[in-house]
Amino acid sequence: MEKTETGILYVVATPLGNLEDITLRALRVLKEVSLIAAEDTRHTKKLLAHYGIPTPLTSCFEHNEEAKAAGFVRSLIAGESIAVVSDAGTPGISDPGYRIIKAAIDAGIRVVAIPGPSAVVAALCVSGLPLDRFTYLGFAPSTATARRRFLLGLAGREDTFVLYESARRIKETLKDIIEILGNVDTVMGREMTKLHEEVARGPASQLLERLSQSEPRGEITLVLRTHAAVKPVVSAPDELERLMKAGFSFRDAVGAIALELDMPRREVYRAALQVKERLEAGGRGVVK
Template sequence: MFRQQSFAAAGGKLYVVATPIGNLDDITYRAVRVLREVDWIAAEDTRHTRKLLAHFGIATPLISCHEHNEATRAAELVARLQKGESGALVSDAGLPGIADPGAQLVRAAVERGIPVVPVPGASAALAALVVSGLPTKRFRFVGFLPRQSRERARALDRLKTATDTLLFYEAPHRLAETLEALLAVLGDRRAVLARELTKVHEEIVRGSLTEILALVRAEGVRGECTLVVEGADEEGDAAQEDVWWEGLSVAEHVAAYEARGLTRKEAMKAVARDRGVSKREVYAALLDSAR
Protein backbone atom coordinates (compact mmCIF):
# COMPACT_ATOMS: atom_id res chain seq x y z
CA MET A 1 0.00 0.00 0.00
CA PHE A 2 1.29 3.46 -0.89
CA ARG A 3 2.12 5.55 2.16
CA GLN A 4 3.45 9.08 2.06
CA GLN A 5 5.86 10.04 4.82
CA SER A 6 4.53 12.97 6.80
CA PHE A 7 6.97 15.31 8.49
CA ALA A 8 4.14 16.75 10.54
CA ALA A 9 3.35 13.38 12.13
CA ALA A 10 3.12 13.07 15.89
CA GLY A 11 6.14 11.63 17.63
CA GLY A 12 9.82 12.02 16.93
CA LYS A 13 12.01 11.60 13.88
CA LEU A 14 14.93 9.34 13.10
CA TYR A 15 17.80 11.07 11.31
CA VAL A 16 20.18 8.84 9.34
CA VAL A 17 23.43 10.80 9.52
CA ALA A 18 26.57 10.30 7.45
CA THR A 19 29.86 10.77 9.30
CA PRO A 20 33.38 11.29 7.89
CA ILE A 21 35.22 8.30 6.45
CA GLY A 22 38.54 9.78 7.53
CA ASN A 23 39.01 13.53 7.29
CA LEU A 24 36.82 15.13 9.96
CA ASP A 25 36.35 18.23 7.80
CA ASP A 26 34.07 16.14 5.58
CA ILE A 27 31.20 16.27 8.07
CA THR A 28 28.43 18.67 7.03
CA TYR A 29 27.18 21.68 8.98
CA ARG A 30 23.76 20.08 8.97
CA ALA A 31 25.08 16.82 10.43
CA VAL A 32 26.75 18.68 13.30
CA ARG A 33 23.55 20.61 14.01
CA VAL A 34 21.38 17.48 13.95
CA LEU A 35 23.76 15.56 16.22
CA ARG A 36 23.62 18.43 18.71
CA GLU A 37 19.84 18.78 18.67
CA VAL A 38 18.55 15.20 18.84
CA ASP A 39 17.78 13.48 22.14
CA TRP A 40 20.13 10.58 21.52
CA ILE A 41 22.53 9.08 18.97
CA ALA A 42 22.50 5.37 18.10
CA ALA A 43 26.09 4.47 17.24
CA GLU A 44 27.81 1.38 15.87
CA ASP A 45 30.74 1.85 18.30
CA THR A 46 30.11 4.41 21.02
CA ARG A 47 33.83 4.74 21.78
CA HIS A 48 34.57 5.67 18.18
CA THR A 49 31.64 8.08 17.90
CA ARG A 50 32.45 9.69 21.25
CA LYS A 51 35.77 10.88 19.78
CA LEU A 52 33.93 12.44 16.83
CA LEU A 53 31.44 14.18 19.10
CA ALA A 54 34.20 15.47 21.38
CA HIS A 55 35.98 17.01 18.38
CA PHE A 56 32.88 19.06 17.57
CA GLY A 57 31.87 19.77 21.15
CA ILE A 58 28.69 17.63 21.00
CA ALA A 59 27.38 16.23 24.29
CA THR A 60 24.34 14.26 23.08
CA PRO A 61 23.91 10.88 24.87
CA LEU A 62 25.08 7.80 22.97
CA ILE A 63 23.35 4.42 22.68
CA SER A 64 25.07 1.38 21.19
CA CYS A 65 23.41 -0.10 18.10
CA HIS A 66 25.60 -2.66 16.36
CA GLU A 67 25.20 -5.90 14.41
CA HIS A 68 24.93 -8.01 17.59
CA ASN A 69 22.18 -6.02 19.34
CA GLU A 70 20.38 -4.13 16.56
CA ALA A 71 17.38 -6.44 16.40
CA THR A 72 16.51 -5.89 20.08
CA ARG A 73 17.75 -2.32 20.23
CA ALA A 74 15.51 -1.30 17.31
CA ALA A 75 12.33 -2.03 19.30
CA GLU A 76 13.58 0.02 22.25
CA LEU A 77 14.58 3.00 20.12
CA VAL A 78 11.39 2.98 18.06
CA ALA A 79 9.37 3.05 21.28
CA ARG A 80 11.28 6.15 22.34
CA LEU A 81 10.68 7.77 18.96
CA GLN A 82 6.96 7.06 19.26
CA LYS A 83 6.95 8.94 22.58
CA GLY A 84 8.21 12.05 20.81
CA GLU A 85 11.98 11.77 21.17
CA SER A 86 14.21 12.44 18.18
CA GLY A 87 17.23 10.32 17.43
CA ALA A 88 20.16 10.07 15.05
CA LEU A 89 21.65 6.90 13.62
CA VAL A 90 25.37 6.86 12.77
CA SER A 91 27.93 4.21 11.87
CA ASP A 92 31.66 4.39 12.48
CA ALA A 93 32.22 5.99 9.08
CA GLY A 94 30.12 6.95 6.09
CA LEU A 95 26.43 6.17 5.64
CA PRO A 96 24.69 3.85 8.16
CA GLY A 97 23.28 0.67 6.64
CA ILE A 98 25.78 0.56 3.76
CA ALA A 99 27.88 -2.50 4.70
CA ASP A 100 27.25 -1.35 8.28
CA PRO A 101 24.46 -1.76 10.87
CA GLY A 102 21.39 0.46 10.70
CA ALA A 103 18.99 -1.04 8.18
CA GLN A 104 16.94 -2.89 10.82
CA LEU A 105 16.37 0.25 12.88
CA VAL A 106 15.36 2.22 9.78
CA ARG A 107 12.96 -0.54 8.69
CA ALA A 108 11.38 -0.73 12.15
CA ALA A 109 10.85 3.04 12.19
CA VAL A 110 9.33 3.02 8.70
CA GLU A 111 6.97 0.18 9.61
CA ARG A 112 5.65 2.22 12.54
CA GLY A 113 5.15 5.38 10.52
CA ILE A 114 8.01 7.32 12.07
CA PRO A 115 9.59 9.88 9.70
CA VAL A 116 13.10 8.88 8.66
CA VAL A 117 15.23 11.81 7.49
CA PRO A 118 18.47 11.39 5.50
CA VAL A 119 21.44 13.62 6.33
CA PRO A 120 23.80 12.67 3.48
CA GLY A 121 27.56 12.91 3.36
CA ALA A 122 30.72 10.91 2.77
CA SER A 123 30.73 7.43 1.23
CA ALA A 124 33.90 5.44 0.58
CA ALA A 125 32.33 3.54 -2.32
CA LEU A 126 31.18 6.65 -4.17
CA ALA A 127 34.41 8.52 -3.39
CA ALA A 128 36.40 5.67 -4.93
CA LEU A 129 34.10 5.47 -7.95
CA VAL A 130 34.33 9.14 -8.90
CA VAL A 131 38.15 9.17 -8.84
CA SER A 132 38.57 5.76 -10.48
CA GLY A 133 38.42 6.87 -14.09
CA LEU A 134 36.09 3.93 -14.79
CA PRO A 135 32.52 4.39 -16.11
CA THR A 136 30.20 6.02 -13.57
CA LYS A 137 26.92 6.03 -15.53
CA ARG A 138 25.88 2.67 -14.05
CA PHE A 139 27.46 0.99 -11.05
CA ARG A 140 26.66 -1.79 -8.62
CA PHE A 141 27.60 -1.74 -4.95
CA VAL A 142 28.53 -5.27 -3.87
CA GLY A 143 30.13 -4.51 -0.52
CA PHE A 144 31.97 -7.37 1.17
CA LEU A 145 32.08 -10.67 -0.72
CA PRO A 146 31.44 -13.92 1.21
CA ARG A 147 34.49 -15.20 3.07
CA GLN A 148 34.05 -18.83 2.05
CA SER A 149 35.67 -19.51 -1.33
CA ARG A 150 32.73 -21.48 -2.74
CA GLU A 151 30.13 -18.85 -1.81
CA ARG A 152 32.44 -16.10 -3.03
CA ALA A 153 32.84 -17.81 -6.41
CA ARG A 154 29.07 -18.17 -6.73
CA ALA A 155 28.57 -14.49 -5.93
CA LEU A 156 31.12 -13.50 -8.55
CA ASP A 157 29.59 -15.84 -11.13
CA ARG A 158 26.37 -13.85 -10.80
CA LEU A 159 28.31 -10.66 -11.57
CA LYS A 160 30.25 -12.07 -14.51
CA THR A 161 28.08 -10.57 -17.24
CA ALA A 162 27.06 -7.39 -15.39
CA THR A 163 28.04 -4.33 -17.42
CA ASP A 164 27.90 -2.06 -14.36
CA THR A 165 31.10 -0.87 -12.73
CA LEU A 166 31.48 -2.99 -9.58
CA LEU A 167 32.24 -1.61 -6.11
CA PHE A 168 33.66 -3.83 -3.35
CA TYR A 169 34.81 -3.32 0.23
CA GLU A 170 37.53 -5.57 1.63
CA ALA A 171 39.68 -5.95 4.72
CA PRO A 172 43.44 -5.65 4.05
CA HIS A 173 44.23 -9.18 5.26
CA ARG A 174 41.77 -10.67 2.74
CA LEU A 175 42.54 -8.35 -0.17
CA ALA A 176 44.96 -10.63 -2.04
CA GLU A 177 42.56 -13.57 -1.78
CA THR A 178 39.69 -11.45 -3.08
CA LEU A 179 41.77 -10.14 -5.99
CA GLU A 180 42.67 -13.73 -6.90
CA ALA A 181 38.99 -14.67 -6.92
CA LEU A 182 38.06 -11.64 -9.04
CA LEU A 183 40.79 -12.47 -11.52
CA ALA A 184 39.80 -16.12 -11.73
CA VAL A 185 36.10 -15.49 -12.28
CA LEU A 186 35.90 -12.11 -14.02
CA GLY A 187 39.15 -12.14 -15.96
CA ASP A 188 41.86 -9.49 -16.03
CA ARG A 189 39.81 -6.29 -16.02
CA ARG A 190 40.75 -2.70 -15.35
CA ALA A 191 40.46 -1.90 -11.66
CA VAL A 192 41.24 0.65 -8.97
CA LEU A 193 42.29 0.06 -5.37
CA ALA A 194 41.43 3.01 -3.14
CA ARG A 195 43.00 2.77 0.31
CA GLU A 196 42.51 4.96 3.39
CA LEU A 197 40.37 7.47 1.49
CA THR A 198 40.51 11.06 2.85
CA LYS A 199 43.10 10.04 5.45
CA VAL A 200 46.77 10.99 5.73
CA HIS A 201 47.97 7.87 3.92
CA GLU A 202 45.35 7.92 1.16
CA GLU A 203 46.46 5.90 -1.85
CA ILE A 204 44.76 5.25 -5.19
CA VAL A 205 46.22 2.53 -7.41
CA ARG A 206 44.99 2.10 -10.99
CA GLY A 207 45.80 -0.80 -13.27
CA SER A 208 44.62 -4.29 -14.16
CA LEU A 209 43.58 -6.83 -11.54
CA THR A 210 46.83 -8.68 -12.29
CA GLU A 211 48.93 -5.57 -11.69
CA ILE A 212 47.13 -4.65 -8.48
CA LEU A 213 47.40 -8.22 -7.18
CA ALA A 214 51.15 -8.25 -7.89
CA LEU A 215 51.56 -4.98 -5.99
CA VAL A 216 49.55 -6.22 -3.00
CA ARG A 217 51.58 -9.43 -2.88
CA ALA A 218 54.88 -7.58 -3.12
CA GLU A 219 54.20 -4.69 -0.75
CA GLY A 220 51.19 -5.71 1.31
CA VAL A 221 48.47 -3.25 2.20
CA ARG A 222 47.07 -1.64 5.33
CA GLY A 223 43.93 0.28 6.10
CA GLU A 224 40.40 0.21 4.75
CA CYS A 225 40.16 -0.78 1.10
CA THR A 226 37.65 -0.13 -1.66
CA LEU A 227 37.93 -1.89 -5.03
CA VAL A 228 36.39 -0.52 -8.20
CA VAL A 229 36.28 -3.06 -11.05
CA GLU A 230 35.33 -2.54 -14.67
CA GLY A 231 32.06 -4.12 -15.77
CA ALA A 232 31.67 -6.68 -18.54
CA ASP A 233 31.85 -5.50 -22.16
CA GLU A 234 28.40 -4.40 -23.34
CA GLU A 235 29.04 -5.70 -26.87
CA GLY A 236 29.15 -9.30 -25.77
CA ASP A 237 32.73 -9.95 -24.81
CA ALA A 238 31.44 -11.09 -21.41
CA ALA A 239 29.57 -13.98 -23.01
CA GLN A 240 32.69 -14.91 -24.93
CA GLU A 241 34.70 -14.77 -21.71
CA ASP A 242 32.73 -17.79 -20.47
CA VAL A 243 34.48 -19.99 -23.05
CA TRP A 244 37.69 -18.04 -23.67
CA TRP A 245 39.61 -21.22 -22.88
CA GLU A 246 37.85 -23.34 -25.53
CA GLY A 247 40.44 -25.21 -27.58
CA LEU A 248 43.07 -25.09 -24.84
CA SER A 249 44.37 -28.22 -23.18
CA VAL A 250 44.06 -28.44 -19.41
CA ALA A 251 47.76 -27.60 -19.07
CA GLU A 252 47.39 -24.57 -21.33
CA HIS A 253 44.27 -23.53 -19.43
CA VAL A 254 46.17 -23.67 -16.12
CA ALA A 255 49.12 -21.81 -17.63
CA ALA A 256 46.80 -19.04 -18.85
CA TYR A 257 45.54 -18.45 -15.33
CA GLU A 258 49.07 -18.53 -13.95
CA ALA A 259 49.99 -15.84 -16.49
CA ARG A 260 47.22 -13.72 -14.97
CA GLY A 261 48.92 -13.87 -11.59
CA LEU A 262 47.31 -16.92 -9.92
CA THR A 263 49.38 -19.55 -8.13
CA ARG A 264 49.35 -23.12 -9.47
CA LYS A 265 46.83 -24.18 -6.81
CA GLU A 266 44.54 -21.22 -7.53
CA ALA A 267 44.81 -21.78 -11.27
CA MET A 268 43.83 -25.43 -10.88
CA LYS A 269 40.75 -24.43 -8.87
CA ALA A 270 39.76 -21.94 -11.54
CA VAL A 271 40.19 -24.50 -14.34
CA ALA A 272 38.14 -27.08 -12.44
CA ARG A 273 35.35 -24.51 -12.04
CA ASP A 274 35.48 -23.48 -15.73
CA ARG A 275 35.33 -27.06 -16.98
CA GLY A 276 32.93 -28.42 -14.39
CA VAL A 277 35.34 -31.12 -13.24
CA SER A 278 37.08 -31.92 -9.98
CA LYS A 279 40.50 -30.58 -8.99
CA ARG A 280 41.67 -34.19 -8.93
CA GLU A 281 40.84 -34.53 -12.63
CA VAL A 282 42.72 -31.32 -13.43
CA TYR A 283 45.73 -32.59 -11.48
CA ALA A 284 45.62 -35.92 -13.31
CA ALA A 285 45.48 -34.13 -16.68
CA LEU A 286 48.52 -32.05 -15.72
CA LEU A 287 50.45 -35.19 -14.79
CA ASP A 288 49.56 -36.78 -18.13
CA SER A 289 50.70 -33.73 -20.07
CA ALA A 290 54.04 -33.76 -18.26
CA ARG A 291 54.86 -37.33 -19.29
Protein backbone atom coordinates in the same frame (compact mmCIF):
# COMPACT_ATOMS: atom_id res chain seq x y z
CA MET B 1 14.79 21.03 15.14
CA GLU B 2 11.49 20.48 13.38
CA LYS B 3 8.61 19.92 15.84
CA THR B 4 6.23 17.03 15.23
CA GLU B 5 3.88 14.93 17.37
CA THR B 6 6.29 12.05 17.10
CA GLY B 7 10.04 12.27 16.90
CA ILE B 8 12.11 11.90 13.74
CA LEU B 9 14.73 9.27 13.10
CA TYR B 10 17.71 10.90 11.40
CA VAL B 11 20.13 8.72 9.43
CA VAL B 12 23.33 10.72 9.68
CA ALA B 13 26.45 10.14 7.58
CA THR B 14 29.70 10.75 9.45
CA PRO B 15 33.35 11.12 8.33
CA LEU B 16 35.26 8.15 6.96
CA GLY B 17 38.44 9.36 8.64
CA ASN B 18 38.87 13.10 8.18
CA LEU B 19 36.77 14.88 10.81
CA GLU B 20 36.31 17.86 8.49
CA ASP B 21 34.15 15.72 6.20
CA ILE B 22 30.85 16.39 7.96
CA THR B 23 28.07 18.72 6.88
CA LEU B 24 26.78 21.71 8.84
CA ARG B 25 23.35 20.11 8.81
CA ALA B 26 24.71 16.88 10.31
CA LEU B 27 26.37 18.82 13.14
CA ARG B 28 23.13 20.70 13.87
CA VAL B 29 21.08 17.50 13.94
CA LEU B 30 23.57 15.74 16.22
CA LYS B 31 23.36 18.67 18.64
CA GLU B 32 19.55 18.88 18.64
CA VAL B 33 18.39 15.26 18.84
CA SER B 34 17.60 13.66 22.20
CA LEU B 35 19.83 10.65 21.62
CA ILE B 36 22.49 9.35 19.22
CA ALA B 37 22.48 5.61 18.47
CA ALA B 38 26.10 4.82 17.59
CA GLU B 39 27.76 1.69 16.23
CA ASP B 40 30.65 2.21 18.68
CA THR B 41 30.14 4.90 21.31
CA ARG B 42 33.89 5.16 21.93
CA HIS B 43 34.47 6.05 18.29
CA THR B 44 31.57 8.51 18.04
CA LYS B 45 32.62 10.23 21.30
CA LYS B 46 35.75 11.45 19.53
CA LEU B 47 33.68 13.10 16.80
CA LEU B 48 31.30 14.69 19.32
CA ALA B 49 34.17 15.91 21.50
CA HIS B 50 35.87 17.48 18.49
CA TYR B 51 32.76 19.56 17.75
CA GLY B 52 31.65 20.12 21.36
CA ILE B 53 28.41 18.15 21.05
CA PRO B 54 27.04 16.96 24.44
CA THR B 55 24.18 14.76 23.15
CA PRO B 56 23.85 11.43 25.02
CA LEU B 57 25.03 8.28 23.25
CA THR B 58 23.84 4.70 23.28
CA SER B 59 25.38 1.72 21.52
CA CYS B 60 23.66 0.20 18.51
CA PHE B 61 25.68 -2.39 16.65
CA GLU B 62 25.06 -5.55 14.65
CA HIS B 63 24.42 -7.84 17.62
CA ASN B 64 22.12 -5.59 19.69
CA GLU B 65 20.40 -3.49 17.03
CA GLU B 66 17.34 -5.72 16.70
CA ALA B 67 16.87 -5.93 20.47
CA LYS B 68 17.13 -2.15 20.86
CA ALA B 69 14.90 -1.21 17.92
CA ALA B 70 11.65 -1.48 19.90
CA GLY B 71 12.96 0.85 22.61
CA PHE B 72 14.03 3.41 20.04
CA VAL B 73 10.59 3.27 18.42
CA ARG B 74 8.90 3.88 21.80
CA SER B 75 11.08 6.95 22.34
CA LEU B 76 10.31 8.22 18.84
CA ILE B 77 6.56 7.74 19.37
CA ALA B 78 6.89 9.68 22.64
CA GLY B 79 8.25 12.63 20.69
CA GLU B 80 12.00 12.25 21.06
CA SER B 81 14.15 12.52 17.94
CA ILE B 82 17.07 10.14 17.47
CA ALA B 83 20.11 10.17 15.19
CA VAL B 84 21.61 6.87 14.07
CA VAL B 85 25.29 6.88 13.06
CA SER B 86 27.85 4.25 12.13
CA ASP B 87 31.58 4.41 12.81
CA ALA B 88 32.21 5.85 9.36
CA GLY B 89 30.12 6.71 6.34
CA THR B 90 26.40 6.16 5.94
CA PRO B 91 24.42 3.89 8.30
CA GLY B 92 22.77 0.89 6.69
CA ILE B 93 25.25 0.58 3.83
CA SER B 94 27.18 -2.51 4.96
CA ASP B 95 26.89 -1.03 8.46
CA PRO B 96 24.29 -1.23 11.27
CA GLY B 97 21.14 0.86 10.91
CA TYR B 98 18.80 -1.14 8.68
CA ARG B 99 16.81 -2.73 11.52
CA ILE B 100 16.18 0.54 13.34
CA ILE B 101 15.19 2.27 10.12
CA LYS B 102 12.81 -0.56 9.17
CA ALA B 103 11.25 -0.62 12.65
CA ALA B 104 10.70 3.15 12.55
CA ILE B 105 9.11 2.97 9.09
CA ASP B 106 6.83 0.13 10.18
CA ALA B 107 5.72 2.25 13.15
CA GLY B 108 4.88 5.21 10.91
CA ILE B 109 7.83 7.29 12.13
CA ARG B 110 9.34 9.81 9.76
CA VAL B 111 12.87 8.84 8.68
CA VAL B 112 15.13 11.60 7.31
CA ALA B 113 18.48 11.13 5.56
CA ILE B 114 21.32 13.51 6.41
CA PRO B 115 23.60 12.62 3.48
CA GLY B 116 27.35 12.80 3.48
CA PRO B 117 30.46 10.60 3.32
CA SER B 118 30.38 7.14 1.76
CA ALA B 119 33.42 4.98 0.99
CA VAL B 120 31.54 3.57 -2.00
CA VAL B 121 30.96 6.99 -3.57
CA ALA B 122 34.45 8.21 -2.64
CA ALA B 123 36.09 5.31 -4.51
CA LEU B 124 33.73 5.53 -7.48
CA CYS B 125 34.19 9.25 -8.08
CA VAL B 126 37.99 8.99 -8.33
CA SER B 127 38.00 5.71 -10.27
CA GLY B 128 37.99 7.18 -13.76
CA LEU B 129 35.62 4.38 -14.80
CA PRO B 130 32.16 4.85 -16.39
CA LEU B 131 29.58 5.67 -13.72
CA ASP B 132 26.42 6.14 -15.78
CA ARG B 133 25.43 2.97 -13.93
CA PHE B 134 27.13 0.89 -11.27
CA THR B 135 26.35 -1.99 -8.92
CA TYR B 136 27.26 -2.03 -5.24
CA LEU B 137 28.08 -5.55 -4.01
CA GLY B 138 28.88 -5.05 -0.33
CA PHE B 139 31.61 -7.24 1.15
CA ALA B 140 33.05 -10.04 -0.96
CA PRO B 141 32.37 -13.52 0.51
CA SER B 142 35.10 -14.61 2.90
CA THR B 143 35.50 -18.22 1.71
CA ALA B 144 37.20 -19.11 -1.56
CA THR B 145 34.34 -21.20 -2.96
CA ALA B 146 31.67 -18.61 -2.15
CA ARG B 147 33.84 -15.82 -3.53
CA ARG B 148 34.36 -17.63 -6.83
CA ARG B 149 30.64 -18.28 -7.23
CA PHE B 150 30.03 -14.61 -6.41
CA LEU B 151 32.48 -13.50 -9.13
CA LEU B 152 31.07 -15.97 -11.66
CA GLY B 153 27.78 -14.14 -11.31
CA LEU B 154 29.43 -10.94 -12.60
CA ALA B 155 30.93 -12.48 -15.73
CA GLY B 156 29.47 -11.46 -19.07
CA ARG B 157 27.92 -8.25 -17.69
CA GLU B 158 28.97 -4.80 -18.85
CA ASP B 159 28.95 -2.82 -15.65
CA THR B 160 31.01 -1.05 -13.02
CA PHE B 161 31.05 -2.95 -9.74
CA VAL B 162 32.13 -1.67 -6.34
CA LEU B 163 32.77 -3.88 -3.31
CA TYR B 164 34.62 -4.02 -0.02
CA GLU B 165 37.43 -6.43 0.81
CA SER B 166 39.73 -6.91 3.78
CA ALA B 167 43.47 -6.40 3.52
CA ARG B 168 44.19 -10.03 4.42
CA ARG B 169 42.04 -11.40 1.56
CA ILE B 170 42.64 -8.83 -1.16
CA LYS B 171 45.42 -10.78 -2.92
CA GLU B 172 43.35 -13.95 -3.21
CA THR B 173 40.36 -11.93 -4.40
CA LEU B 174 42.42 -10.26 -7.13
CA LYS B 175 43.71 -13.68 -8.24
CA ASP B 176 40.12 -14.93 -8.51
CA ILE B 177 39.08 -11.80 -10.40
CA ILE B 178 41.84 -12.34 -12.95
CA GLU B 179 41.00 -16.03 -13.35
CA ILE B 180 37.23 -15.59 -13.62
CA LEU B 181 36.68 -12.11 -15.07
CA GLY B 182 39.96 -11.60 -16.87
CA ASN B 183 42.49 -8.81 -16.42
CA VAL B 184 39.80 -6.17 -15.94
CA ASP B 185 40.35 -2.48 -15.21
CA THR B 186 40.45 -2.20 -11.44
CA VAL B 187 40.69 0.62 -8.91
CA MET B 188 41.71 -0.06 -5.33
CA GLY B 189 40.97 2.59 -2.72
CA ARG B 190 42.56 2.11 0.68
CA GLU B 191 42.04 4.18 3.84
CA MET B 192 39.90 6.70 1.94
CA THR B 193 40.12 10.29 3.31
CA LYS B 194 42.63 9.20 5.97
CA LEU B 195 46.27 10.18 6.39
CA HIS B 196 47.57 7.19 4.41
CA GLU B 197 44.91 7.25 1.68
CA GLU B 198 45.97 5.38 -1.42
CA VAL B 199 44.22 4.96 -4.76
CA ALA B 200 45.76 2.53 -7.26
CA ARG B 201 44.45 2.11 -10.80
CA GLY B 202 45.25 -0.37 -13.55
CA PRO B 203 44.63 -3.91 -14.77
CA ALA B 204 43.93 -6.34 -11.93
CA SER B 205 47.26 -8.10 -12.53
CA GLN B 206 49.14 -4.82 -12.08
CA LEU B 207 47.47 -4.18 -8.73
CA LEU B 208 48.21 -7.74 -7.63
CA GLU B 209 51.87 -7.25 -8.51
CA ARG B 210 51.90 -4.00 -6.57
CA LEU B 211 50.52 -5.75 -3.49
CA SER B 212 53.22 -8.41 -3.70
CA GLN B 213 55.75 -5.70 -2.85
CA SER B 214 54.07 -4.65 0.40
CA GLU B 215 51.42 -5.95 2.77
CA PRO B 216 48.21 -3.90 2.50
CA ARG B 217 46.45 -2.56 5.58
CA GLY B 218 43.02 -1.21 6.33
CA GLU B 219 39.68 -1.70 4.64
CA ILE B 220 39.84 -1.73 0.86
CA THR B 221 37.24 -0.59 -1.66
CA LEU B 222 37.51 -2.22 -5.09
CA VAL B 223 35.98 -0.86 -8.29
CA LEU B 224 35.89 -3.18 -11.33
CA ARG B 225 34.85 -2.57 -14.91
CA THR B 226 33.61 -5.70 -16.65
CA HIS B 227 32.48 -6.12 -20.25
CA ALA B 228 29.63 -8.04 -21.86
CA ALA B 229 32.03 -9.72 -24.29
CA VAL B 230 33.99 -11.28 -21.44
CA LYS B 231 32.89 -14.77 -20.48
CA PRO B 232 34.24 -16.65 -17.49
CA VAL B 233 37.70 -17.94 -18.24
CA VAL B 234 37.39 -20.86 -15.80
CA SER B 235 36.58 -24.22 -17.33
CA ALA B 236 33.47 -26.16 -16.39
CA PRO B 237 35.42 -29.24 -15.19
CA ASP B 238 37.70 -27.14 -12.97
CA GLU B 239 34.80 -25.31 -11.39
CA LEU B 240 32.76 -28.50 -11.02
CA GLU B 241 35.62 -30.18 -9.20
CA ARG B 242 36.03 -27.16 -6.94
CA LEU B 243 32.34 -27.14 -6.01
CA MET B 244 32.14 -30.89 -5.44
CA LYS B 245 35.20 -30.84 -3.22
CA ALA B 246 33.56 -28.02 -1.28
CA GLY B 247 30.58 -30.28 -0.56
CA PHE B 248 28.11 -29.39 -3.32
CA SER B 249 25.95 -32.29 -4.47
CA PHE B 250 26.40 -33.55 -8.03
CA ARG B 251 23.04 -32.10 -9.05
CA ASP B 252 23.59 -28.72 -7.40
CA ALA B 253 27.07 -28.37 -8.90
CA VAL B 254 25.75 -29.12 -12.40
CA GLY B 255 22.91 -26.62 -12.00
CA ALA B 256 25.14 -23.87 -10.64
CA ILE B 257 27.75 -24.19 -13.37
CA ALA B 258 25.20 -24.43 -16.18
CA LEU B 259 23.64 -21.21 -14.94
CA GLU B 260 26.82 -19.29 -14.19
CA LEU B 261 28.69 -20.28 -17.37
CA ASP B 262 25.57 -20.08 -19.54
CA MET B 263 26.18 -23.59 -20.86
CA PRO B 264 23.69 -26.31 -21.85
CA ARG B 265 22.95 -28.47 -18.81
CA ARG B 266 23.60 -31.70 -20.75
CA GLU B 267 27.09 -30.46 -21.66
CA VAL B 268 27.86 -29.62 -18.05
CA TYR B 269 26.39 -32.97 -16.98
CA ARG B 270 28.82 -34.86 -19.23
CA ALA B 271 31.75 -32.93 -17.79
CA ALA B 272 30.44 -33.52 -14.29
CA LEU B 273 30.34 -37.29 -14.81
CA GLN B 274 34.04 -37.25 -15.66
CA VAL B 275 34.82 -35.16 -12.59
CA LYS B 276 32.68 -37.46 -10.42
CA GLU B 277 34.55 -40.53 -11.67
CA ARG B 278 37.91 -38.86 -11.07
CA LEU B 279 37.00 -37.84 -7.53
CA GLU B 280 35.63 -41.27 -6.64
CA ALA B 281 38.69 -42.95 -8.12
CA GLY B 282 40.83 -40.68 -5.97
CA GLY B 283 39.28 -42.09 -2.83
CA ARG B 284 36.82 -39.31 -1.99
CA GLY B 285 33.94 -41.76 -1.73
CA VAL B 286 30.70 -41.69 -3.70
CA VAL B 287 29.79 -38.21 -4.96
CA LYS B 288 26.01 -37.90 -4.71
